[in-house]
Amino acid sequence: MINMSLNQSKNFIGGNLLRGLGYFLFILGLIFLIGFLIGSMLFGFHVTITLIIIIILLLVMGFFCTGIYIIPEWIRVPTLLLGKFRKMRGPGLIWLVPFVYKIPFSLDIRIITTTFSAEQTLTKDNVPVNVDAVLFWQVIDPFKASMRVQDYKTAISWAAQTSLRDIIGKTELSQMLIGREEMSHELEKIIDERTEEWGVKSISVEIRDVVIPNALQDAMSRQAQAERERMARIILASSEEQIANKFINAAHIYESDEVALNLRAMNILYESMKEKGAWIIVPSDMVNILGGRFKHLSEFKREKSENKN
Numbered sequence: 001m002i003n004m005s006l007n008q009s010k011n012f013i014g015g016n017l018l019r020g021l022g023y024f025l026f027i028l029g030l031i032f033l034i035g036f037l038i039g040s041m042l043f044g045f046h047v048t049i050t051l052i053i054i055i056i057l058l059l060v061m062g063f064f065c066t067g068i069y070i071i072p073e074w075i076r077v078p079t080l081l082l083g084k085f086r087k088m089r090g091p092g093l094i095w096l097v098p099f100v101y102k103i104p105f106s107l108d109i110r111i112i113t114t115t116f117s118a119e120q121t122l123t124k125d126n127v128p129v130n131v132d133a134v135l136f137w138q139v140i141d142p143f144k145a146s147m148r149v150q151d152y153k154t155a156i157s158w159a160a161q162t163s164l165r166d167i168i169g170k171t172e173l174s175q176m177l178i179g180r181e182e183m184s185h186e187l188e189k190i191i192d193e194r195t196e197e198w199g200v201k202s203i204s205v206e207i208r209d210v211v212i213p214n215a216l217q218d219a220m221s222r223q224a225q226a227e228r229e230r231m232a233r234i235i236l237a238s239s240e241e242q243i244a245n246k247f248i249n250a251a252h253i254y255e256s257d258e259v260a261l262n263l264r265a266m267n268i269l270y271e272s273m274k275e276k277g278a279w280i281i282v283p284s285d286m287v288n289i290l291g292g293r294f295k296h297l298s299e300f301k302r303e304k305s306e307n308k309n
Helices: 002-010 014-040 051-067 142-147 152-170 171-176 179-198 214-256 258-271 286-306
Strands: 068-071 077-083 084-088 092-095 112-122 128-139 198-209
Touching: 014 051, 014 068, 068 077, 077 142, 084 142, 112 152, 128 152, 128 171, 142 179, 152 179, 152 198, 171 179, 179 198, 198 286, 214 258
Parallel strands: none
Antiparallel strands: 068 092, 077 084, 112 128, 128 198
16 A cells, blocks of 8 residues: 555656656667677778767667656755765656656655544443544645655544544543544644654644444434423413413413403404304303493493583
């Protein structure tokens, strides 16, 4: 896995065609040179100045082309002189002395995403969970990333996974479900501390999913349903208490004001007789009360009309 990632990152370096052409020209020049030397020694061929110039041009052009590298803007490469580190190069067009300098791999300084997970990890309250997360990171010091760690991509992936397991073991399930943002910030801080010496900066961590056992999901669902039913009953009881208080206040008003009580009784009759063809059975006491009130009201209207006349 390590060698694969290094070779894939080296494919970003351009100039392969020029280097291939350079190797071809250099080898062709060597073949001509060796052929003419052998021919002159065995068969007495005379090497002319033109042939010498052609051979020299082939060797020089081949030697020059084999050292050309084109580095993209987002790539940095370490250069080794006979196995010893010299300096980081890039971006742009660079030339290295062939057969002496070497580029072992390249480093991408763009923001990179790495997915990682922790399976069947116990929380602080001993609940096994599966957690998936995404890490956004960037190489800020190419020298440290190339010299301090063998494969920085694999190292970051393992560091993120172990940090996630540590966080899960210190967190209860309820806190994990409602506090994903806090957990992400804490995880980012831990990963950043571990990868700082590798020249890598942890930009952000996002918790994608938290999977709990099916049996626990059912239990939590029943608990949530019971909680909703409890709140519904509390709200209903509170509403009935408020209605009862309103009835008590109305009873006090009707007790002190008989006219209000009679008007309320009339309103009840009116509401009951809205439906067409409805029959209402009224107690005799209520009829006497309402009849008396109507009688007093009619007498009051008659006296008022006589006074006007």
